[in-house]
Amino acid sequence: MGTTNYVGAFIRVAEDCPVAVAEVPAETKRPTVAFVQYRLVSKHPYEFTSDDVLFEVHAIRHEIAPEDRDRARAEFFAKPQACLRTSPLGKRYGWGIHHDAGGRVALVPLGSEQYDALAADRSLRQLRAMRSRRA
Template identity: 50%
Template sequence: MKSTNYYNTFIEVAEDCPVASAEVPPLKGNDKTVANLQFEMVQNRPYHYTSDEVLFGVYAAKNNLPAEELATEREKFFSKGQACLRASPLTKRYGWGVHANEEGKIALFALESAEYEKLSEDKALKVVKAMRSKRG
């Protein structure tokens, strides 16, 4: 099984992120987007979920997977590589940094916050940038 989890890592926003301060992802009409679902899961319960749990939870919600199929579908989902949170719209578009602790549990930090700055300079963490939206 392939994993997207990070440990003791801080994912900074992408270099080409278009915002100077973090934004809550907007709804698309009445529908929640991947960004909305990821944001709600992590913001409402910081350091509760791993990256794998968030990515699969959003996939399951978007595809209305029945509870009895979750274990099988999770195995299928992670049998092939998945984009990690470095490719999330939260880190690429909406200005949220992601900190993964030693257990791989994640929390969001707004680009303009003191906590974001502190984490981005923390020598005990591996600090990586989110993926750019455009080549360059």
């Protein structure tokens, strides 16, 4: 089983992110990946790892029953998965993602003092969310 977890890292927003300050993804009839990730991580900062978030979004969107989650998680991570650098939160909505020393994640809004401080912190591995378009 592979992992998407980072430890002591900060994923800054993508270079081509269209917003100057973070936006909350809109709630829709069928929840989007962005909305589910935002709701999960914003309500539980530093509680889940990247792997936990990615699988939980998959489980919610595919309506996987709680009793089937262990098997489904093993199947989900049996194939390589994209990390949170591909999250629409960092690509489109202006949210940085901080991974603490335990690999747990929290959202940090672009335009905040906390975002600027984490982006300048050289003790953290500095990454960028993936661009939406080629350069």
